[in-house]
Amino acid sequence: MNSIKHRYILKITPLTAVHIGTGLELTPFNYVIKLNKNRTPTLYRFIPGQVISFLSSEQKKELEKLSESGNILPLRKFLYNNFKAGMEIYSLPVSKDIAKSYVNNLQSERNQLIINEMYRKGDIYSPVIPGSSLKGAIRTAVLNKKVREKTSRGYAVPKINKEIQKQALNYKDAKDDPFRAVSISDCVIKKRSKNQIVSNLFIYKNTRGENSRIEMQMTYELIRGKLFNGSAIGGVELLIDNPLIEFPPVGNWEGIKVKLNIKEIADSCNKFYKDAFKEEFNKHYGSCNEFLLKNNLEMLEREIDDIGSDSNKISFLLRVGRFSQVECVTLEEPYRSPFNKKGYGKTRTLARYNDLEMPLGWVRVDVEKAYINGKPTERAVYHN
Structure with missing residues (x-):
């Protein structure tokens, strides 16, 4: 044998x-797209609860008010304006057409700006x-x-x-x-x-x-x-x-x-x-x-x-x-x-x-x- x-x-x-x-989707409530330091359009994926810890007292009050209003567009804009590099759990480049669509539709209720998430490993978020x-x-x-x-x-x-x-x-x-x-x-x-x-x-x-x-x-x-x-x-x-x-x-x-x-x-x-x-x-x-x-x-x-x-x-x-x-x-x-x-x-x-x-x-x-x-x-x- x-x-x-x-x-x-x-x-x-x-x-x-x-x-x-994974069957899960990303929305503008857990990602933003901005230019990185090399001017490359980049998606920054974050956990909303963790972002709050980076905010000032005034920002937290504003966020609470927006959340209670039920209006999603000002909330999207708030997250975009107040996100800073370092808040993300991972980041990755996006194509130019996606970056353009994100900017054009961030304040549009007709576009959910959904991105299909890929499978990642536990807390390190590696593909x-x-x-x-x-x-x-x-x-x-x-x-x-x-x-x-x-x-x-x-x-x-x-x-x-x-x-x-x-x-x-x-x-x-x-x-x-x-x-x-x-x-x-x-x-x-x-x-x-x-x-x-x-x-x-x-x-x-x-x-x-x-x-x-x-x-x-x-x-x-x-x-x-x-x-x-x-x-x-x-x-x-x-x-x-x-x-x-x-x-x-x-x-x-x-x-x-x-x-x-x-x-x-x-x-x-x-x-x-x-x-x-x-x-x-x-x-x-x-x-x-x-x-x-x-x-x-x-x-x-x-x-x-x-x-x-x-x-x-x-x-x-x-x-x-x-x-x-x-x-x-x-x-x-x-x-x-x-x-x-x-x-x-x-x-x-x-x-x-x-x-x-x-x-x-x-x-x-x-x-x-x-x-x-x-x-x-x-x-x-x-x-x-």
């Missing part, structure tokens, strides 16, 4: 913007890509590979998603699921301005080769990927529990029958997500005649092509977070539940930050270090 646990240190590099949501999101993306790619293998051997694909997974990964219930032996820690990204932004999203539509845009009021906090002139990088630990994988069947437990390893994970992810990107690029952006957008997409294409190109290292592609598009979070056709033949939708959701426009969620993963029972090794990286 191979009783050795394999531990890998992975570097996570978002290539585009990434949004992991986070949960390990569960990374593991889910990996599972989708591996599952797709296993389904392909089953169908190539003549197996019929079940119509119910849960049954597809059981057949492809060869398990009967959760305790036999091979991904029970895989764990991934959360990816915590430092809350520096180069690592996060506030951006508007828009709908990009392709109808019979004709491209158009649908501008909607969708404003989001985002992890700032490399191609958004960001430097967001995080590290995670991926553990493959070989003792559990190799443990023999006991009683009603049949054991884990599919043996996962890092090389298969990387190969599965590169095949699935690179194919998904190419298909999306060709179907939605191939006829794009907008110079800036086309240039941005070609930069992303080059970054994705580079992943996995070094035969001496392991790197792979993932797509995570909201707006990853259905094709990247479900099996490829013809296995995609609910087994319709509609194929790709006609729209894509893109993020815009000043002159940069790109789809969301693309992430590069590099295997930086490998350990067997706590000892550094190269063998674990290529273990089969």
